Amino acid sequence: MERPDLGPDYGGWQALDSTPQEKSEGMFRCGPSSVRAVRDGEIHKPYDTAFMFATVNADKLKWKFCGKNQPLKLLEINTTWYGQKIVTKAVGEMKCEYLTNTYKYPEGSREERMTMEKALRKSESKYAKDYLNALFNDVTFDFDLQDDIKIGQDFNVILHVKNRTNQSHQVQGNLRVDTATRTGNTGDEVKRLEFDINLKPKGKEVIKMLVTFDDYYKKLGDQASFKIACQATIVDTKFDYLAQHDFKVRNPDIKISIDGEPVSHQEVIVNVKVENSLPIPLTKGKFYIQGPGLDEQLEIELKENVAPGSFATAQFKLMPPWADHDRISAKFTSMEMKDIDGFLSLVAMPAAATNGLARE
Structure with missing residues (x-):
């Protein structure tokens, strides 16, 4: 048929299905779609050319889901699974007419791969974009995130582009x-860095963003957690890259020690301390203690501020009521640093025995 709506290049044979099983743009239809548009990957040409293209020239893919807001990882590709042989009844004869080469370029040819890439570019599907990024993307992005950063320290977000x-x-x-x-939702913005780089052939670039204590301290929640994200576009190919990683600065640990060996029905002295890893003093510091022989939670208020790099310390007594395994739990909070935890497992020996050991 003629297709004056598409122009002279897309007249001729049209593909259609007279018994469509789902709606297209609000009605049950499938086609007519120009066979030439299908072959050339012009998936935006009406009607339902994207569906027709996928029917005869799809790639079979296996993906791995790597987490929310992470790119899918492409595990397996089969480019010849679909559309191996396209046939119809010959006109005026009781035999098959093979139409494969009118619907698609020879499988594996350069033209066929270029047509697939063009169709993917025109598609609005997220999977099409992920497939392009995984298979056809000429530029790679890799995060290099620091480990074991204590709250109060600066840290770098590093992106390698190749x-x-x-x-x-x-x-x-x-x-x-x-x-x-x-x-796990995104909270306040801490810092943002825009970049615009020109990558030379086979070139590499390192993009580094320093996040200081002053940048994040007043915005940080109780979990001391961040979301680090990169969004980038390769301008000439229009490839998009988006990835997001969870990152956490580590709170210091409360150290708990016992003077001597714990024995049931005998008092022992317990020491607790925690480092101020912030570059500012800690004010209104307080320890909360739970352990054997304490009927109620013990609260110990610090009389002085804790300078940067110094330790908040406290000492108290407790009496294990029985010979058994037990645990001392401690929490520290201040106006500047909250929800700091620590614990010590111990074994209290019977009063008649004095060789018991405290074990952490």
Whole structure:
């Protein structure tokens, strides 16, 4: 048929299904779709050309889900699974007519792969974009995140960008650090860095963003957690990259020690201390203690502020009421640093025996 709505290049044979099983743009239909548009990956040409293209020239993929807001990882590709043989009844004869080469370029040919890439670019599906990024993307992105950062310390967010091709690429995007809530949602923005780089052939670039204590301290929640994200676009190919990682600064641990060996029905002296890892003093510090022989939670208020790099310390007595395994739990809080925990497992020996050991 003629297709004056598509122009002279897309007339001729049209594909359609007279018994469609789902709606397209609000009605039960499938086609007519220009066979040439299907072959050339022009999936936006009406009607239902994207569906027709996928029917005859889809790639079979296996994905691995790596977590929310993470790119899917492509595990397996089969480019020849669909559309191996396309046939119809020959006109005027009781035999098959093979139409495969009218609907698609030869499987595995350069033209067929270029057509697939063009169709993916035109698609609005997230999976199409992930497939492009995994298979056709000429630029790679890798995060390098620091480990074991104590609250109060500065840290760097580092992104390695690598050009795998012999041509230059312009890359635009941003690095961003946000706080994370208790439920894992994104909270306040901490810092953002825009970048626009020109990658030379086979070139590499390192994008580094320093996040200081002053940047994050007043926005940080109880969990001391962040979400670190990168969003980037390769300008000439229009490939998009998006990844997000969880990151947490570590609270210092409360250290608990016992003078001597714990024995049932005998008092022992217990020492607790925690380092101030912040670059500012801790004010209104308080320890909360639970342990054997304490009927109620013990509260110990500090009389002095704790200077940066110094230790908040306290000492108390307790009497294990029986010979058994038990545990001392401690929590420290101040105006500047909260929800610091620590514990010590111990074994209280019977009063008649004095060789028991406290074990952490």
